[in-house]
Amino acid sequence: MKDPSLKIGAKMFLDWAMVSVLFVTFRWGLLEKKMLANLHRLQATTCTWLVQVVARATIVGNYEPNTMMQIDMPLTTPPPDTLRCIPEFVLENVVVLITKSRRTVGTITDEADMAGLLQPALTLVLTYMGDSTRIYNPHLRIRLAECLEAMLPNHPDDQQSLSNIAFF
Numbered sequence: 001m002k003d004p005s006l007k008i009g010a011k012m013f014l015d016w017a018m019v020s021v022l023f024v025t026f027r028w029g030l031l032e033k034k035m036l037a038n039l040h041r042l043q044a045t046t047c048t049w050l051v052q053v054v055a056r057a058t059i060v061g062n063y064e065p066n067t068m069m070q071i072d073m074p075l076t077t078p079p080p081d082t083l084r085c086i087p088e089f090v091l092e093n094v095v096v097l098i099t100k101s102r103r104t105v106g107t108i109t110d111e112a113d114m115a116g117l118l119q120p121a122l123t124l125v126l127t128y129m130g131d132s133t134r135i136y137n138p139h140l141r142i143r144l145a146e147c148l149e150a151m152l153p154n155h156p157d158d159q160q161s162l163s164n165i166a167f168f
Helices: 004-030 033-055 081-085 088-103 114-129 138-150
Strands: none
Touching: 033 081, 033 088, 033 114, 088 114, 088 138, 114 138
């Protein structure tokens, strides 16, 4: 008669092995140079689009930003009604990418173009944090503050770098 704990142990080991393979595959796929560069370009474009949407007054019949407009801080226009149509997870995905990029800054290269993401992301954070009527969710506002903190440079004398701080 076989011991039931051996069956449970074997099943746990197989489950652990499968999850480990998935984790390593996913991690290496995300850290591939071209994937990171394309992901950062997508996020920079998303940041620019979100700022362009919020910077325009609501015009009946035209809900899309067809042309790029100059953004002057602070924005004085009230948030448009079209902002309600954009799910919060779009903004949160940008925030998560920036905070995660900060934590993995040692594993990525210059080809990932983090500098190209900085200006659109900073404009996004300042635009949405500048007026509480643009984001009502307090948790998302806190995440934006964490994102802003992740964009700060490390000081060489700091004992603990910002890349080691866990935001979750």
